[in-house]
Structures are given as structure tokens and as C-alpha cells.
Amino acid sequence: MNERIINELIESFGKLLMAGLKVSLPLTIASFSAGLIIAFLVALAQIAKVPVLRHLVRVYVWIIRCTPMIVQLFIVYFGLPSIGIKFNSFVSAWLVMSLSVGAYCSETVRAAIQSVPVGQLEACYCDGLTFWQGMMHVIVPQALRTAFPPLSNSIIGLVKDTSLAYSVALVEILATAQRIAARTYDYFWLYLEAGLIYLIICSVLTVIQSRAEAALERRR
Amino acid sequence: MLELKNVHKQFGDNVVLKDVSLKVEKGDVVAILGPSGSGKTTLLRCAGYLNRADSGRLVIGDKEFDLKKIAGKDLLDYRSRVGFVFQSFNLYGNKTALGNVTLGLTVAQKMKKDEAEEIGRKLLERVGLSDRVDYYPSKLSGGQQQRVAIARALATNPEVVFFDEPTSALDPELTGEVLNVIKSLADDGVTMIVVTHEMEFARKVATRVVFMENGEIVEENNSKDFFEHPQKERTKEFIYKSSTWASDTQIDGSGI
Ligand SMILES: Nc1ncnc2c1ncn2[C@@H]1O[C@H](COP(=O)(O)OP(=O)(O)O)[C@@H](O)[C@H]1O
Ligand SMILES: [Mg+2]
Numbered sequence: 001m002n003e004r005i006i007n008e009l010i011e012s013f014g015k016l017l018m019a020g021l022k023v024s025l026p027l028t029i030a031s032f033s034a035g036l037i038i039a040f041l042v043a044l045a046q047i048a049k050v051p052v053l054r055h056l057v058r059v060y061v062w063i064i065r066c067t068p069m070i071v072q073l074f075i076v077y078f079g080l081p082s083i084g085i086k087f088n089s090f091v092s093a094w095l096v097m098s099l100s101v102g103a104y105c106s107e108t109v110r111a112a113i114q115s116v117p118v119g120q121l122e123a124c125y126c127d128g129l130t131f132w133q134g135m136m137h138v139i140v141p142q143a144l145r146t147a148f149p150p151l152s153n154s155i156i157g158l159v160k161d162t163s164l165a166y167s168v169a170l171v172e173i174l175a176t177a178q179r180i181a182a183r184t185y186d187y188f189w190l191y192l193e194a195g196l197i198y199l200i201i202c203s204v205l206t207v208i209q210s211r212a213e214a215a216l217e218r219r220r
Numbered sequence: 221m222l223e224l225k226n227v228h229k230q231f232g233d234n235v236v237l238k239d240v241s242l243k244v245e246k247g248d249v250v251a252i253l254g255p256s257g258s259g260k261t262t263l264l265r266c267a268g269y270l271n272r273a274d275s276g277r278l279v280i281g282d283k284e285f286d287l288k289k290i291a292g293k294d295l296l297d298y299r300s301r302v303g304f305v306f307q308s309f310n311l312y313g314n315k316t317a318l319g320n321v322t323l324g325l326t327v328a329q330k331m332k333k334d335e336a337e338e339i340g341r342k343l344l345e346r347v348g349l350s351d352r353v354d355y356y357p358s359k360l361s362g363g364q365q366q367r368v369a370i371a372r373a374l375a376t377n378p379e380v381v382f383f384d385e386p387t388s389a390l391d392p393e394l395t396g397e398v399l400n401v402i403k404s405l406a407d408d409g410v411t412m413i414v415v416t417h418e419m420e421f422a423r424k425v426a427t428r429v430v431f432m433e434n435g436e437i438v439e440e441n442n443s444k445d446f447f448e449h450p451q452k453e454r455t456k457e458f459i460y461k462s463s464t465w466a467s468d469t470q471i472d473g474s475g476i
Pocket of ligand 2: 260261262
């Protein structure tokens with residue numbers, strides 16, 4: 001490792017970190033938020049036994065879980081335009097990853113909701129609350145607490161999955177490293193640096209996760 | 221004041237309530253006794269509209285409700301007239317004692333927060349828990365949890381409160397504090413229907429006693445006459461066994 005490479009790595013570090021903060025992390029947060037909403041709707045459709053919908057959501061979960069994410073990305077980004085539906089890289093990645101989070105986390109969320117004793121929902125009814133009010137005020141907050149550790153693991157997994165969006169021309173961390181290396185041919189060092197950026201982001205998230213878990217634990 | 225009319229309920233082919241009717245006067249404390257599986261819980265749950273009856277009506281004050289279906293505005297009105305206390309407390313785990321009492325007021329009855337909290341504090345004081353207002357259920361003993369649940373059931377100042385074995389889930393040394401609270405409500409004239417296995421409670425606190433078996437009311441009387449002059453053979457036997465050593469007939473884990 002010579003001085004040129006060291007300088008190059010220092011210079012590229014900022015670029016990779018920026019790509020992480022401006023592209024990968026926002027994509028993670030946007031996908032996770034939307035995915036979590038989907039996961040709750042899927043879980044509730046099954047728990048509330050909403051007719052038709054409860055079967056449709058199972059088909060959705062099945063399809064998402066049994067096809068690779070990269071194939072889904074290709075279908076959305078390269079395939080859909082041929083039938084006139086065009087999304088840019090970010091939106092394509094966001095769509096696919098939201099649907100993926102929604103499918104994978106729905107089981108976690110469902111188990112967490114069902115871990116809250118059903119008697120609490122009956123108590124809500126006695127208090128005059130509707131099913132949905134009981135869910136929002138009593139059941140879901142407790143379910144979130146239970147689901148917090150597995151869900152935060154999903155976020156960390158998601159950060160790493162954003163690198164797949166490289167394949168649909170999203171200039172995230174990996175693509176940025178690839179572009180710099182294409183000029184300098186220092187592939188080894190730049191991919192190592194890209195790995196380091198993921199390591200940093202995920203480590204920070206891990207620390208936040210354990211702090212948040214401790215804080216939640218104090219409030220019960 | 222409160223009347224159950226012909227409540228019928230079956231689960232599949234299993235007829236659990238056979239046209240049960242019951243009249244309760246204001247201020248009455250009715251103890252429902254009976255062996256496990258006789259339909260006591262189901263009767264309360266139908267009357268409390270946690271299960272839908274196949275048919276039956278409930279008159280409370282000036283209103284009559286169809287226990288087969290209560291909906292919309294009627295349901296909220298009905299809920300505010302009826303309180304329910306569960307065997308297993310069912311406190312909201314994410315709410316403090318005060319939050320448990322006020323949730324229905326703020327969310328369902330759309331009351332302002334301060335107003336609801338004032339009511340909540342008063343009720344918690346009434347059940348002897350002024351010093352536990354901000355505690356979460358997990359930090360309370362079983363007896364304290366059940367007292368919070370009683371305060372919660374009283375939040376809307378209901379015309380009747382149903383209790384399903386309020387002390388059965390408690391360690392023996394904690395039943396007293398809960399029964400004392402129920403007794404103090406009785407002294408204040410709160411109308412209550414209490415499914416119980418506590419014979420002492422039925423004797424001393426209840427004004428009326430109802431004995432159920434196989435989904436029917438076998439015998440019903442004021443509590444003095446019920447215990448001193450039971451009419452039916454089956455009732456005599458039950459009183460005799462329950463008052464002596466027959467705890468095996470008292471254990472009731474049938475749940476929902
Ligand atoms: N949700 C239910 N589904 C099917 N059967 C039930 C259900 N709830 C109660 N039962 C049946 O109804 C009968 C009466 O039960 P229950 O009302 O709990 O009696 P008790 O409270 O007097 O012990 C029992 O035979 C019980 O198995
Ligand atoms: Mg019972």
C-alpha cells in the first residue's frame with residue numbers, strides 16, 4: 001500500500017460515506033417505514049380474518065419470499081418499462097425493498113401481536129373501544145416492543161441489501177466504489193473501503209438498537 | 221333495574237345457556253354459584269357482550285339491548301352502562317394504572333385528558349391505590365392489578381359491574397384486599413353480579429345468590445334464605461360440599 005493509494009482512500013472515504021448517508025441510508029429508512037406498515041396490514045388482515053384480503057396477503061408473502069430480490073429489482077426496473085411503467089432507480093429499489101420488508105416482517109409482527117394476551121383486547125371492548133382502536137392504543141404498542149429486536153435485525157439486514165440496488169443503476173456505496181476503482185484499478189482497496197462503510201453504518205445502528213431496547217425495557 | 225331475558229347460547233351442538241332469565245334490583249349484589257362448566261362465565265360474557273348470545277335481551281335502566289347484536293352508538297352507550305372485571309385482570313401492559321383507568325374515557329368516550337385523569341385518580345383512591353397511580357401493571361401485585369381493573373370498570377360510572385371470579389387468579393393472601401374493595405362498592409350501592417367460589421363472600425356480601433347448573437338457574441334466593449333454607453336437593457348438596465372439603469368442585473380453569 002503506497003502513498004497514492006492512501007490518499008485515494010482518504011479522498012474516496014468521504015464520497016463513499018456520503019453515498020451511504022445520502023442514498024443507502026435514506027433508501028433503508030424509506031423502505032423499512034413503508035415495509036413495516038405493509039407488515040402490520042398483512043398481519044392484521046390475517047388476525048382480523050378480513051375476507052379475501054387475508055388470502056391475497058398470503059399469496060403476496062409467498063411470492064416475495066420465494067423469488068430473489070435481484071430478480072424482483074430487474075422486473076421492476078428493466079421489465080416494467082416495456083409495459084409502459086417506468087420508475088427511476090431509487091423508486092424501483094424502494095418499491096422492491098418495501099415489499100420485501102413487508103413480507104418478511106409480517107410473520108414477526110403477527111407473532112408479536114398474538115403474544116399480547118387476547119384478554120387485553122376484550123378489556124378494550126369493555127372500555128368501549130373498537131377493534132382498531134384497541135389495536136392502535138394497546139395491542140400494537142406492546143407488539144412493537146416484542147418485535148423490536150427482530151425488527152432492528154431486519155433494518156441492519158436491509159442496509160446491506162441496499163447494495164443490490166447497484167444492479168439497477170443506483171449510485172449507492174458499492175456503485176460509488178466501483179466507479180472510483182474503474183478509474184484507478186484499485187479494486188481491492190476500494191471494495192474493502194466499501195465494506196468498511198457498511199461496517200460503520202451497521203455498527204452505529206447496532207449501538208442505537210441496544211440503547212433503544214434498554215430504554216423500552218425501562219418503560220414497563 | 222337490570223334484567224336478563226331469555227339468554228340462549230350454544231357452541232356448536234353444546235347448549236351452554238338455556239334461556240336464562242335474571243332480574244336484578246338497583247344496589248343488589250348477586251353472587252352466581254355453580255360447578256365448573258355450568259355456564260357462569262358464558263352468561264357473564266354474553267351479558268357483557270363479549271360473546272354474542274344466540275338470542276336474549278338485556279334491560280338496563282330505561283334501555284333494552286339485543287344481546288345478539290348491539291352496534292354503533294348503542295354499543296358505546298351500552299359499554300358505558302356496563303363494567304366488566306375479568307378473572308385474569310387483563311390490564312393494558314403498556315399503560316400505567318392511571319392510563320388503564322382513563323383509556324376508555326379518552327379514546328371511546330372522547331373525554332378531555334385532565335377530566336379523565338381526575339376521575340381516574342379518584343377511582344384509584346377509592347380502591348386504595350393512590351400511591352400506585354403511575355405504576356405499570358408488571359410492577360403491581362395481583363391484588364393491586366385486580367383493584368386497578370375494578371377502578372377501570374367503574375370509569376364510566378356504570379349501572380352494573382360484572383365480575384368473573386375476580387379472586388380466582390390470586391394467591392390466597394391477596395383475595396382479601398380485592399373482596400374488601402368489592403364489599404366497599406356494595407356498601408356504596410353499586411349494582412354487581414359476581415361469579416364466585418368464595419362462599420363467605422356470597423354469604424356476607426351478596427344480597428342475592430343464584431345457583432347455576434347445566435346452563436340453567438337451579439335456584440335463586442336472597443342470600444340468607446339461600447344458605448339457610450335451600451329448596452332443591454342439588455343446591456343443598458352444593459352448599460354442603462362447598463362449605464366443607466370439596467375443593468375439587470371449585471377449581472374452574474375453563475377460561476373462555
Ligand atoms: N369459546 C367456547 N367455545 C366452545 N365451548 C365453550 C366456549 N366457552 C365455553 N364453552 C363451553 O361452555 C360450557 C360452559 O363454560 P363456562 O361458561 O366457562 O362455565 P363456568 O364458567 O360455569 O365454568 C363448557 O362446557 C365449556 O366447554
Ligand atoms: Mg368460569
